[in-house]
Amino acid sequence: MDSQAAPRARLLPLRALARVARHPIEVIVLVFVVATVAYFFFVHAITHSTLFSNLSDVASLSLTSAHARASSLPMFSRVQGGKWHALNDLPPAHALPSDASVDIVDWFVVADVANGTDSERTWRQEHLLPELARTVSERSAQWCSWPSARVKDAHDTQGQGRVCYDPRSYDPLAMQRLLSNTRGFSLRQALRSLSLDPVLQARWRDELALQVLAPPHPWSLAPQTEPLSLRWLLSFIASAVRRVAIVIRSADAIDFTVLLGAYLLMHGSFVHLYLSMRAFPRGLWLATFVLLSSSFAFLFALVTANAAGLPVDPVVLSEALPFLVITVGFEKPYLLTRAFFRRAELTAHTEVTEGPRGSPEADFVRALTQRVQAEQALGLLGAPMNPTSDVAVGAAQDAGPGLLRAYLIELAILFAGVLSNIHGLREFCGLAMLILLYDALLLCTFFTAILCVVLEVQRLRAPPQRVRSPDLSADTSVTEAPAEPQHRGSRARLEDARPSLYQRIFGPVDHPLSRLKLLLLLTLVSLHLGNMLTTLSLPTTLARHHQGRASTLYDQAMDTSDLFTPSLDHPVIAAFLHAYTAQHPDTTQVFAFARPGVLVVWDRAPAPTHALAALVQRAAAMRQSQLSAFESVMHLWTSVASDPVIGKWLTVALVISLFFNTFLLKGIALRHPAVIEGNAVRVTAQAAARLVGAHLGDDWRKGTSAHATPTESNVASPAMPVPPPRPASEPPRPFEEVLTHFQAHGASSLNDEEVILLVQKGRIAPYALEKTLQDMERAVIVRRAVISRASERHVLEHSLLPYKDFDYASVFGTCCENVVGYLPLPLGIAGPLLIDGHLTPIPMATTEGTLVASTSRGCKALNASGGVTTVLTQDAMTRGPVVEFPSLTSAARAKRWIDSSKGAATIKKSFDSTSRFARLASLHTVLAGRTLFIRFATSTGDAMGMNMISKGVEAALGMMKEQHFPEMELLSLSGNYCTDKKPAAINWIEGRGKSVVAEAVLRGETVRTILKCTVDDLVRLNTKKNLVGSAMAGSIGGFNAHAANILTAMYLATGQDPAQNVESSNCMTLMEAVNGGQDLLVSVSMPSVEVGTVGGGTGLPPQRAMLELLGVRGPHKETPGANAQRLARIIAAAVMAGELSLMGALSAGHLIKAHMQHNRSASQTPGTASPAPRDPQFMPTMTPLIATPIADASPLARARSPAPHDPPTPVAPPR
Template sequence: MDSLAAARARLPLLSLCALVRVARHPIEVIVSVFVVATVAYFFLVDAITHSSLFSNLSDVASLSLTSMHAHASSLPMFARGKDGQWHALQDLPPSDALSSDASVDMVDWFIVVDVANGTDAERALRHQYLLPEVARAAAARVADWCVWPSAQIESNGTVGEAHVCYDPHSYDALAMPRLLSGTHGLSLYQALQSLPSAVDATLQTQWRNKLALQVLAPPHPWSLVPHTESLSLRWLLSFVTSAVRRIAIVIRSADAIDVTVLLGAYLLMHGSFVHLYLSMRAFPHGLWLGTCVLLSSSFAFLFALVTANAVGLTVDPVVLSEALPFLVITVGFEKPYLLTRAFFRRAELAARPQNVDVPRGSPEADFVRTLTQRVQAEQALGLLGAQTTPTCDVAGDAACDAGPGLVRAYLIELAILLAGVVSNIHGLREFCGLAMLILLYDAVLLFTFFTAILCVALEVQRLRAPPRSRTPPPDTLDTGVTEAPAEPQRRGVRARPQHERRSLYQRIIGPVDHPLSRLKLLLLLTLVSLHLGNMLTTLSLPTTLARHHQGRASTLYDQAVTVSNLFTATVDHPAVASFLDAYTAQHPSTARVFAFSRPGVLVLWDRTQPSTHPLAALVQRAAAARRSHLSAFESVMRLWTSVASDPVIGKWLSVALVISLFLNTFLLKGIALRHPAVIEGNAVRVTAQAAARLVGAHLGDEWRKESAARAPTSMPPPPSSGPPPPEVPPSAPPRPYNEVLAHFQAHGAASLNNEEVILLVQKGHIAPYALEKTLQDLERAVVVRRAVVSRASERPVLEHSRLPYKDFDYASVLGACCENVVGYLPLPLGIAGPLLIDGHLTPIPMATTEGTLVASTSRGCKALNACGGVTTVLTQDAMTRGPVVEFPSLTSAARAKRWIDSSTGAAAIKKAFDSTSRFARLASLHTVLAGRTLFIRFATSTGDAMGMNMISKGVEAALGMMKEKHFPEMELLSLSGNYCTDKKPAAINWIEGRGKSVVAEAILRGDTVRTVLKCTVDDLVRLNTKKNLVGSAMAGSVGGFNAHAANILTAMYLATGQDPAQNVESSNCMTLMEAVNGGQDLLVSVSMPSVEVGTVGGGTGLPPQRAMLELLGVQGPHKETPGAHAQRLARIIAAAVMAGELSLMGALSAGHLIKAHMQHNRSAPATPGTASPAPRDPQFMPTMTPLVATPIADASPLARARSPAPAPAPPHDPPTPIAPPR
């Protein structure tokens, strides 16, 4: 009850009151939500049919984003031929075919046309003054975009002013819709205000009164029907059919990664549906509750769509079709499940018999209780016993249990989505905004609509299955009212142990500990991170539009543009020709291809008099149709009439009405049956209360006099069924050794405190390495081992040192990574980049204590990304193991070498080797003979594992087969004969390769080298030759022809769980640089023949390292291609090494190395008290090595004989006498 009171205190008072009101009036709440949802549905359908919900975007769907598919575009496109003239792309001669690097740019344009009535002179004035002013006023909204020369056009009696809008650096698909959406009356008003004085004032007044400006924007691809078409079942079927057809087009035209992400999202969405119904089966009416959860989420989605339409949030149907599974996963169904679980758990606790004695109250209350129990026990009436807890109280208690955690979960998800909203990325911003609205409505409906449904379900459950009769405790049946009541016992759910640690997620979320919550938060973070890193285009609006192009129904715009050829872009069109000539003048050698979108049309028409012009007639008819539309309320009522009169929908409404009447009748019957006057148990209680009143009227004074004497001063604790074993605190002093040993032999070490376990370890009864197995508590074993090691060493500082040991997953270490564990070392982890590697932006995780290393690598990534990233090639994938065997004679050894080198022997060895593993496949054998000792180098592909254990197992099987079947005289000296070579520098690894052999290459532009690396191409080439090539050769280096490849490689090894010792051979690297393209650009490559990595096994199973592998997308084995993840990791490491090499070489060339290290790599002095003081023994005193070492005297005769005789002292300089000791 204390925890419940605390939860009530944390829950806001208004929320608790609202829940109580909902629980007390569930039917009213459910009906109200249905009414609101119905109205919202009508508004949404009205918005869909009138295309007001969906954004009015430019139709760029037919434009391909690469010139290779430009001929398939339905938009007019223009390119320059070899003759220097512009041609339509489809008319371009085959000899002038586009090159693969030709870029396609999108060009928007709009036309202001005049179709108003008037004389020829008046039209001429409008054409001369008014049309240019309207066009300038419209273009002024995007002054930096529509800066190209305008063109006056005339055709078939229609005059106009055309403006081209184009930005050579970027294209915004929403710019033209924004321009057209704000141009209705403001542009005409500004144009009329800025007319020159040459126009007559009377004429200007006449134009203000009769002229109007109608904007005709290219319709959105999802405008399915004309605005005047009403809702019908046929329209709904047409809408669904069109949606399915366009989704099929999306799948055929989308990228593979987008299809994969969407397919996985849809599978997860349907899996969440199945999981919802399977989870709800544990509760009463599980099927109906699961359906109500889906209904509540659908209502939240419906309300969010209506709100998005009201606030102007862009919702594109194509993006919505792709975002739907992510929306379902975002909202999820774990919160209704957790609330349902808490609700029915509270209901079960309320209905469960409480076998406790009530504390003594008034004498009348004691008499009522005793008399009621006697009547029920003797007459065996099978009564209900105590009244059930009201539903509103159950709902309030459940909300107090699960509410704080649910609210925190909602807030965390809203915070993640808010990051996507503020990212300002098209598609992601709209998705996150809509998801936030859905989450808000889902939270409101969860604590209102769904809570009301739970209350109704509980009431129905109580009516259909009444609670069990309560059996009184046997001791109270024979006890009189004068006996003192016993101490009430606490019963219920077992409390959480105080020492139980919770994860960070559990501490943040609280009671919302559900697998779907973890998965949902991970998916949300992944989705937002991928879009923020531009690694995914699933919801990106431009790419989504570029995948969707489908025919649409004829609209006013479609009818208007067919009136004249002014609205068709051709190479001879004045606006097109003017723009192409202006662009050619600025860029004479351009190779761009321009695609002209469908133009926006601004029609200047007469609203006072009918016109015979076809375009004016279309605009006037549309305006008249808009004025004749009914009001919103009349439209909704007419829509409801049409829906109700539909034969299919009308039948469903009738069925719903029958179900509602049946449910209400059932509830009313249950309420009547549960009236206190007709419940048999309450009849007994009423009788007992009447008898108590009668008796209490005569005996009240006597009871009151004896109450003080009868009440005990203190309540004795209730007797327990069995004494529990005494729990000794971990810090308590140990018991005597003999007693501890006897207890350990009888009961084990789990019940001993830490000091007693330490005593047994010191006495040799428990091995230090077996503490985990003995104690069955991994963290406690670490604590004990720290104390044992500390007390046994000369410097006992480990036990209380600053080495951390708490809150670590030791289960992932036990038997996999380390033994005799005493803690863990936190290592700083930084992320460099991201770096574009083979077309994929990849972050570079680096665990290091060297300052400036991550920053330097990030600078190299910046330089590489600016020039297209890094291209990598994997030339070999073969881990090696070189056992050593010995033969009794040289001839036997030579015979074995020839057999292994033959095709027969190699095939036999390969068969024995490959039989030991599903992944290990022997690739090659290399033998070398030293006397009668034979070294054999096995090279093997090992899948996604680094493979040392895998290859050792295969080598052992192959050598066993050789000894058993072919060379019984052979003796295996060691599975590793240092011919591998592992963890040691060796030329064979540099020449033959070991693990993954990777070569990476990139070309950097000269300006990027100067601006980012602060040096020139010639300086880098010269320094690389002198330092990395000549300098390393002078030092006799093997594989060390680089600047600091080991730095980046080791940091990534530590971050991803690789074997740090293998950096010896893995850091073999040759960095080459040369000037290309006439010395202007830099070609850089790194060759790493022996990168030894894996993504399974060893340290890759630790949670932090596994998280970094997940960040790189290479965690665990590859599902389809064994070894692909490990190979990808090797490519990433090689590319990161290139980035580090470039940055360091640039710093050395520019002379910035020492300056950067002094600025960023100077550690602060240690804080006093953070380190243990060093002992002051002489052996520990600091010493200094002299620059010129003094000779060391040797007293041996041989040394004196070999040493030359000392030179005689000059005569004038006699030796200084030494006084004899006293």
């Protein structure tokens, strides 16, 4: 028996956890309700105890002093002559000054009602009442040490009263706490201290009672409740800040440093929690709920400590709480979350036990269930998911022992602190134990329920991928409307005999989550409707409470006697004022007397004939308000719902409930009910409904293999049917009919000819065909036809320009407009070339023969000598806007400001704020009259960066105009001072884009064997051709053989801007003989290579593939800009290879021979090309080249040159 009981005992927590996981919404709502109740107890504990009295006394004193004159309390002031007068009786000349200080005075009266025998009444009035007053005064320490006095009214009600006043501080709740604490203690102590007759003492002990009538809440002192509560809150916060400042100043430097470090580490643990939870779905929400769960545990622990009488020192709590958070941390929720989602990732494989054989139907269901689990080719969704309850239980089995062990160790350490006699440590360790206990309870209940909800939300938002079985026929595809989720427990019956009351009212709701959310929504909406016309502020709640409440027993008791009305003739008031005047002879203090606390001694044996005795008996018997039961409940609910914190909780819960019902539950309806539940029987039912004869599965798969695979459109929700497009063979309908059909059903129902007709009639813009047709390739076909039929020669529609099988989505809106096809370019790979130690292939898209072969020969020569070394000297794209000023002095002032360090820093700050990657590197300005040109140089990451830098320039110039130079006028963002796509010396001198220098040393043997020339021949040819020849031509940056050839071919292959080869091809090729003239040193300097690996043509699939071949596709993951810089280095090295090969061919005389062999296309077949049309009015002519004659003084030259007036020598026409 013991061996069987142990496993059962271990399974009990798991079963309880499974219940929590099956009902997560109920658990979450229950925890919030309990937290709400605990919040009420916590607020009551703060306002009715001395927990924070050391912080509230200053605030209360300033509160009452500021608002006493606005209240209805009687006030007394001492005027000249030393007499006290009521403030209302003073003439206007002696009115209270605006800056006078008003102190509120509390007092109490121990009254004895006129019942019982005369001897007993006399004994009580002479002995019992003074003893009770003395006992109450002793319980208040020095607060109620003022003289007492005996009072009596016209109804023979006698009493003993005393004033409680402390000039240093005031607590508005002190009188309530004093009377509540002395209710039973004072009477018992007074009876024991008096020498009474034994019979009378026994009767009084049984029949005599002391009833306390406490004054109302101190917030009712002033009618202006809203400024009252606001000022109280501000005063409370200011007092707390002052107290913290005093504690910090009086603390040791080491203690303060340790405490500050503890708070920093505590907040660091909060940050670490959020960072750790990012690894899980909804990590931000999970981390927030972890903190919320810990806050609830802290709240529950404080309420429990207050109920158990465990003292809590706020100072000790504030100092020790960071250490508890640091040591305990949040690793337990993290471990549970990790185990939970690990379990959730596992696929549920439900095992079907054989069990006893039953009916044939049951055996069929069992066999078919096993087959459904074994084969996923039946067309349902993927593998069924584990229910959340199973996931929670599995996670508890995985992480539970470790969490339990950690909790026990921490509790044991804290229990040792409880056993110690160190003040402060003992109390805090006890509170920390309560916090840990509640934290463990909430971890297993509240946080586990949160995990279950998050998992369900994750499954709704990211459903498992649909298994597309090629064996599924079109007839068995899921084309019906989405099924509503169906859920039944394991013990539910298949058929309900009678619908429940809930179902009769709201209709059938098949999923428990729907039912729970609906109940929560209706409850919250109903509660808020009952409170929809009230605000959620505390002052409004208090005002409504005091305006709507009935007259209390205390109010009725105050009206029964003059003993409870303060006046100058009142013995208790007169005794206090006389004593205070004796201590402070020159005082001008103003006192406002609060409503007194009353302790009534009454005898329950005789019949109550006195009015006060009747009220006291009613208070003792009822202890409730005079409201009815229904009004009491509604009044209680109004008070609860109007609380500022509870009202906000209800509002947040309402929003969350609306979010769950309107957004998340829509996903459930789209999920298959069998997969939602993970129920093999439901899967079997769905499969059996679609398949007849599961044993014929193989034949069925063979018979349906020819059918088309169902697409996602088969399971989409049904929309309005769209007529299929007309066959292309049919002639187009009339224009009016086509237009009507287009307006009703769109262009997808028309054939191509009808769409062409609409374009020709102007109903569809040619540039908008992609958006209208929603088919990129069809839009290209239609546009080709429209353009071809509108041109003189109708050849484009059926030309050889390809258009099929191209990814037009990567072109649309990025690379080109009005697309009619694509031009394929031959792509060759040169090399590979060893660049900076890496073998790199060189992709080149070109139509020039021998270019790739020549570059490959250069790569071979460079590889044989150790490869190429590259250096990046600058990375800065430029943009040169032009601005104009009304005068030269204004333009010069702007130039000086930009050139200054302050102005440059201001512009850089504005420029850099526009992008994560754009960083302004330098500014260069130049004046032309009153026109200012500014050249911005910027690093742009892996993008070529023209759009990026333009955006930054616009922001910087806008800042200059708004804040510094309002007279400035921006003429253009580009003033050709960049300079872009134009030859310019500034790009050659200052650089633009990437500035790269490449170098290599070739051995003389390599030059002779591969390049077929000598080192001296190459050096001499390079000097004469690339240097002297280019200088004679006045070239800018063209000191090279054919750098633009290689660069443009690589630009086309990698998706760069081909037009930028103008400035990017700036290159100087230098060659010199080294090592005694044996070897060749070659270098290329390219100061303005403009490339990028993101944006523009780099997004096209072929170009993207070439970038991936080079290892520079997209942005660099670690160093922004590294990929684009690497591409620039590769281009410079490839240019060097091309330069070497061409120079070697020119030196050896092989250029013409190679071009004649490799770069001559075959003649076209006769008849395949149409002759170009000739205009008969204009015959082709050639403009003659006329050179200026050279003047020569020799007679021979003059004799040879014809006279200017001589007619030209006639030329005989050809025969």
